[in-house]
Amino acid sequence: SDESDWEIGDFDALDEFGEFERVSEVAIVGRPNVGKSTLVNRILGRREAVVEDIPGVTRDRVSYSASWSGRRFSVVDTGGWEPDAKGLQQAVAAQAERAMNTADVIVVVVDATVGATATDEAVARVLRRSKTPVILVANKVDSERLEAETASLWSLGLGEPYPVSAAHGRGAGDLLDVILAKLPTTPREVSGQLGGPRRVALVGKPNVGKSSLLNKLAGSERSVVDNVAGTTVDPVDELIELGGSTWQFVDTAGLRRKVRTASGHEYYASLRTRAAIDAAEIAILLIDASQPITEQDLRVLSMVIESGRALVIAFNKWDLVDEDRRYQLDKEIDRELARVPWARRVNISAMTGRAVQKLVPALESSLESWDKRVSTGPLNTWLKEVIAANPPPLRGGRQPRVLFATQASVRPPTFVLFSTGFLEAGYRRFLERRLREQFEFDGSPVRINVRVRE
Ligand code: GDP
Numbered sequence: 001s002d003e004s005d006w007e008i009g010d011f012d013a014l015d016e017f018g019e020f021e022r023v024s025e026v027a028i029v030g031r032p033n034v035g036k037s038t039l040v041n042r043i044l045g046r047r048e049a050v051v052e053d054i055p056g057v058t059r060d061r062v063s064y065s066a067s068w069s070g071r072r073f074s075v076v077d078t079g080g081w082e083p084d085a086k087g088l089q090q091a092v093a094a095q096a097e098r099a100m101n102t103a104d105v106i107v108v109v110v111d112a113t114v115g116a117t118a119t120d121e122a123v124a125r126v127l128r129r130s131k132t133p134v135i136l137v138a139n140k141v142d143s144e145r146l147e148a149e150t151a152s153l154w155s156l157g158l159g160e161p162y163p164v165s166a167a168h169g170r171g172a173g174d175l176l177d178v179i180l181a182k183l184p185t186t187p188r189e190v191s192g193q194l195g196g197p198r199r200v201a202l203v204g205k206p207n208v209g210k211s212s213l214l215n216k217l218a219g220s221e222r223s224v225v226d227n228v229a230g231t232t233v234d235p236v237d238e239l240i241e242l243g244g245s246t247w248q249f250v251d252t253a254g255l256r257r258k259v260r261t262a263s264g265h266e267y268y269a270s271l272r273t274r275a276a277i278d279a280a281e282i283a284i285l286l287i288d289a290s291q292p293i294t295e296q297d298l299r300v301l302s303m304v305i306e307s308g309r310a311l312v313i314a315f316n317k318w319d320l321v322d323e324d325r326r327y328q329l330d331k332e333i334d335r336e337l338a339r340v341p342w343a344r345r346v347n348i349s350a351m352t353g354r355a356v357q358k359l360v361p362a363l364e365s366s367l368e369s370w371d372k373r374v375s376t377g378p379l380n381t382w383l384k385e386v387i388a389a390n391p392p393p394l395r396g397g398r399q400p401r402v403l404f405a406t407q408a409s410v411r412p413p414t415f416v417l418f419s420t421g422f423l424e425a426g427y428r429r430f431l432e433r434r435l436r437e438q439f440e441f442d443g444s445p446v447r448i449n450v451r452v453r454e
């Protein structure tokens with residue numbers, strides 16, 4: 001719906017002056033089923049419906065705001081595994097790697113009733129190099145009797161294991177004290193380049209040309225780098241040098257080795273797409289320009305929109321597009337892609353190579369928007385002018401006053417608007433359009449939360 005990017009939110013992280021307080025991030029990592037989600041719920045002190053009993057089902061990386069002893073921080077539950085066990089060690093190791101790049105404290109969870117598995121050891125190998133503080137949690141220690149078994153976890157080389165029962169709350173308070181003690185007083189600044197090469201997901205329905213494009217891109221410049229200092233690249237990812245910089249195409253294994261199985265293929269394809277988008281910073285959505293836009297295209301588009309990632313739309317198979325088709329396509333774009341007028345569009349042919357070089361500038365400018373931060377001064381100067389010229393429509397005979405705006409976060413840019421009354425959807429869209437024009441947010445979603453102050 002057109003309301004998807006808008007919500008009336010209660011922003012815990014905003015102080016009484018409406019300024020956003022950047023909080024430190026605690027990442028929870030570990031293999032599936034050790035109890036990460038249960039632990040997150042315990043830390044949040046509420047029962048959020050994130051625990052699933054289906055092993056290995058992909059969950060998104062979700063960030064929650066939490067507090068303990070008066071201190072606020074965010075908790076990130078890392079999900080996004082592949083259902084097949086073969087790539088699991090790498091997938092979990094890559095999650096740990098990502099946490100090292102972004103989090104302020106890493107909590108690695110192990111199932112004490114099982115002991116250290118090969119996958120736990122793979123994670124530990126990564127985390128032993130970590131400069132970010134790591135806390136080892138021995139979960140499922142539901143009774144004192146089980147505590148003895150945690151001793152064997154010293155072998156992971158991550159220091160003292162903290163016995164916890166996420167399900168029953170045992171040891172949770174002590175663990176939170178330990179987490180707080182290791183949280184830095186100021187959260188780390190995440191810059192665009194800190195995590196190494198920018199991560200791109202190539203997505204789209206089957207046969208749209210994803211693997212053809214990947215081959216074209218990989219073949220266009222001879223250097224396929226296999227290691228970049230400071231990063232461990234998941235073996236399912238691929239590093240490709242384009243336009244003078246290195247790009248990490250995530251989860252390309254499925255594009256390289258095509259698995260075509262009948263049953264459940266669609267389901268796994270969509271899990272895989274979700275995981276790829278989650279692991280990326282920007283998605284290239286391929287659409288077959290020679291055919292009508294389908295439901296399946298729009299489903300993948302929705303996944304990208306929900307993820308908050310930057311987006312470039314590539315209309316592929318342009319070599320098959322004639323005048324008539326072009327005319328039809330324009331109409332389809334107006335009708336079907338009205339939700340993403342901001343996305344950059346490129347018409348390419350993965351087969352002939354037509355215009356594929358235009359993807360790089362589109363990716364670069366979209367990521368620039370995705371990373372952009374507008375400071376509070378210019379933002380409010382702009383807001384005052386726009387509102388003076390176009391005041392919000394009356395509601396119930398009263399005119400809501402928009403008081404103040406601030407950019408709460410980047411990636412994607414998220415704004416908070418304070419007003420004295422509800423702002424109609426049409427007016428909010430108008431403000432978003434103007435905001436995009438003024439500060440040039442092309443290629444990235446922009447989120448605006450309205451906070452009503454009576
Ligand atoms: P995740 O995949 O790591 O997020 O694990 P979940 O939080 O989904 O938990 C996996 C399973 O372990 C679920 O069935 C939980 O109910 C169970 N579980 C989680 N924490 C505990 C615990 O402290 N004790 C026991 N006995 N079971 C737990």
Ligand code: GDP
Pocket residue numbers: 204205206207208209210211212213255316317318319320348349350351352
């Ligand atoms: P994927 O399933 O999305 O990875 O799609 P593929 O890369 O396997 O392509 C599916 C089919 O479309 C193959 O037969 C390709 O040769 C063909 N194809 C891909 N890109 C183009 C293109 O730009 N033009 C034309 N005419 N065919 C293409």
